[in-house]
Amino acid sequence: MTWLRDRVTHSEPPYGGLQLHEMTAPSVTYLCPRCGWHGYVRKIATINDDWDAPVCEPCYNDLHPGIETAVTYWSVQDYAYNARTPEDRLPFTVVRRRGLSGRRGGRAEMYRPHLSGDREVWEFTSILVEEARDGSSYDVRPISEPEARKIMARTRAKCLA
Numbered sequence: 001m002t003w004l005r006d007r008v009t010h011s012e013p014p015y016g017g018l019q020l021h022e023m024t025a026p027s028v029t030y031l032c033p034r035c036g037w038h039g040y041v042r043k044i045a046t047i048n049d050d051w052d053a054p055v056c057e058p059c060y061n062d063l064h065p066g067i068e069t070a071v072t073y074w075s076v077q078d079y080a081y082n083a084r085t086p087e088d089r090l091p092f093t094v095v096r097r098r099g100l101s102g103r104r105g106g107r108a109e110m111y112r113p114h115l116s117g118d119r120e121v122w123e124f125t126s127i128l129v130e131e132a133r134d135g136s137s138y139d140v141r142p143i144s145e146p147e148a149r150k151i152m153a154r155t156r157a158k159c160l161a
């Protein structure tokens with residue numbers, strides 16, 4: 001990933017083998033090999049100076065023993081009055097938000113099943129912001145991680161069918 005390394009303008013002091021790097025604007029699109037985030041990144045982190053598979057900033061926060069992270073999950077489904085079949089009433093995907101413990105916000109990511117196989121892909125969504133503002137166009141509810149895993153498995157199976 002030398003194209004990423006070439007964009008680095010500033011690097012934080014390393015913590016163990018972990019090091020965060022800031023890149024020049026504009027942001028670039030990247031697929032994080034650790035968490036499946038596919039979207040814009042301004043900062044990436046290397047592990048033991050490995051530039052073949054740098055990870056995204058929330059992954060850096062996860063991996064850093066001094067940073068406490070929080071992950072929350074939501075189910076996303078159509079409102080019942082829009083549902084035509086019983087299956088339409090089930091959540092069709094999951095949003096996860098990854099942030100820092102005790103802080104608001106964080107990155108909201110929507111699960112996208114991927115035809116290429118086992119890889120999880122998560123992409124940007126504004127749905128939680130809309131939901132907090134005047135309600136989004138979907139029925140969005142907080143759920144546990146096991147519930148999220150179940151919905152993801154169903155979404156994936158449906159996509160691969």
Ligand SMILES: [Zn+2]
Nearest residue numbers: 032035056059
């Ligand atoms: Zn990541």
